[in-house]
Amino acid sequence: MVDLDEIRKRAQAAAEKATGSLQKSMEESNQQLERMRENLNVSAEPDDAAQDGTAQSAADAQRQVELLGQMFSPEMIQQLSVTEEMIRQTVDRKVAEAAALGVDGFMSQMFGEDMGIISAALETLAMEDEEDASxxxxxxxxxxxxxxxxxxxxxxxxxxxxxxxxxxxxxxxxxxxxxxxxxxxxxxxxxxxxxxxxxxxxxxxxxxxxxxxxxxxxxxxxxxxxxxxxxxxxxxxxxxxxxxxxxxxxxxxxxxxxxxxxxxxxxxxxxxxxxxxxxxxxxxxxxxxxxxxxxxxxxxxxxxxxxxxxxxxxxxxxxxxxxxxxxxxxxxxxxxxxxxxxxxxxxxxxxxxxxxxxxxxxxxxxxxxxxxxxxNEGQWKECPWPGARKIGFQG
Structure with missing residues (x-):
């Protein structure tokens, strides 16, 4: 039998895991952003010989800072939060739909015409497990x-x-x-x-x-x-x-x-x-x-x-x-x-x-x-036995 509570728990765990990974990624990127800013701020003024070579590097680094800043700006963070909430709502809605369909309907929607076969196979396995355990x-x-x-x-x-x-x-x-x-x-x-x-x-x-x-x-x-x-x-x-x-x-x-x-x-x-x-x-x-x-x-x-x-x-x-x-x-x-x-x-x-x-x-x-x-019963009733009735037992 499909355990809808278990499905809900697993879906919630997956969403929490995804959120955690996102937050971790954001924290690491923010740390990287800070390090890059510090490097730019503490860099000494180059001498005349190195000035041309370092100017482009400084420009590239500044561009990365700007891009990261845009990626993790307050507006972007807010959008990510909205996306996270949408994911959570979608999970809740799908679990609710599965509960409303019932186990058979939920499995049928997942597996289509093969569900009857899969269901029978699962029931057979369950019976075998019960027999083995008894x-x-x-x-x-x-x-x-x-x-x-x-x-x-x-x-x-x-x-x-x-x-x-x-x-x-x-x-x-x-x-x-x-x-x-x-x-x-x-x-x-x-x-x-x-x-x-x-x-x-x-x-x-x-x-x-x-x-x-x-x-x-x-x-x-x-x-x-x-x-x-x-x-x-x-x-x-x-x-x-x-x-x-x-x-x-x-x-x-x-x-x-x-x-x-x-x-x-x-x-x-x-x-x-x-x-x-x-x-x-x-x-x-x-x-x-x-x-x-x-x-x-x-x-x-x-x-x-x-x-x-x-x-x-x-x-x-x-x-x-x-x-x-x-x-x-x-x-x-x-x-x-x-x-x-x-x-x-x-x-x-x-x-x-x-x-x-x-x-x-x-x-x-x-x-x-x-x-x-x-x-889908009564097949013998609809098809009489062939031949005349005889005595089939002895004694």
Whole structure:
């Protein structure tokens, strides 16, 4: 948040500093003027041989005295004082205007159309600082059980949301492209991205750099090759395969290729306990929404950054759409899958902030399914799920 009091203090300090520098300069110049006058007054009369050589020097010195005298005459000093007062009044007026505009208006006036981007970036940094500064709760067995209970509550909350019946999409229609874009809906909502086209944001240097940083920091992806490799992994294996491996293992020691690293082993134990807790209720295919939703977001980010063409992004989204339609059967089930995978991810990472994360995901799903278009919400509500409703759970 912009601190207007701090702006006022800094502006006042700058004005005082400028005034001090001006006064110091005036004092030094006055001292120089006095020295020059004294030199002229105490100079002895030159002899005949030096008279011609010193006459011009004396004239030049006298001229400098006159110029300095004019520069720092009472009239000039008064004018400088008036200028100083004008500077102070201007500072006060600008600070008052900033206060009247409010923080958003003030920043918008300073940075123009890029202010929304800068504001979002500052808010993100503030959130990260708060998270870093907060005391982390130890992720122990008791907290894991609490998170299972919370997940069940969130899944029930999503399942109770209203949703239109699925409809049949003809092949090769714009509906499929729009549906593919909406598969990135949860992440897009969390990042305030657009959902009415392939581009996630307007193309500005600041936003493009922000998306590059996001993809690199969160995913370790630095270009086209790594982007396609990650999308391929999410499309063919992803957390669906990992969840299945954990479900099939009777003990965590049976999980293949288990690292001897203590931190990795603890992560595997948390993932295995999660799978054992839920495997009787949710089949591995239920993890599809988590993999597909993130792959769809990566495809849109990659297209926005120019790492893949729009045609390539559309092809990727088409394949992801077919997989989602085959494994899941409504936007509610898709959202539940995303929460399901999101908690497993947080557990594997050992992140004790999973509770707030589940809350963010749930709020995004609610907005997509029940929000109003004028609020840039309700996109899922306006686009029914493709295909006939089937039973997606076992047990």
């Amino acid at each position: 005391e982390e709760q130890e992720l122990d067995l008791a907290l894991e059980q609490e998170l299972y209970t919370l997940l069940d509550q969130k899944l029930a909350q999503i399942e109770a949301l209203p949703e239109a019946e699925p409809v049949t999409y003809p092949k090769n229609t714009p509906q499929w492209k729009h549906f593919g874009i909406l598969l990135s809906g949860i992440i897009s909502s969390l990042n305030n991205h657009e959902l009415d086209g392939m581009d996630v944001e307007q193309h500005t240097p600041v936003m493009e750099q922000q998306i590059v940083s996001l993809v690199r920091r969160s995913w370790g992806i630095n270009g086209r090759s790594e982007l396609l490799d990650t999308i391929r992994y999410l499309s063919r294996e992803g957390y669906e395969l990992r969840y299945q491996i954990y479900c099939d293992a009777d003990t965590v020691e049976q999980v293949p290729d288990e690292s001897v690293d203590e931190e990795d082993r603890e992560s595997a134990c948390r993932g295995w306990r999660f799978a054992q807790h839920y495997k009787a209720r949710y089949v591995p295919g239920f993890m599809t929404g988590w993999d597909v939703g993130r792959a769809a977001m990566l495809a849109r980010w990659g297209c926005y950054l120019g790492w893949i063409t729009e045609g390539e992004a559309e092809g990727i989204l088409w394949e992801l759409s077919q997989r989602a339609e085959e494994s899941l059967h409504s936007w509610r089930e898709f959202a539940s899958s995303y929460l399901f995978g999101g908690l497993m991810w947080k557990l594997l990472c050992g992140d004790s902030a999973a509770e707030s994360y589940l809350g963010y995901l749930t709020d995004a799903a609610i907005d997509l399914l029940t929000g109003k278009p004028e609020d």
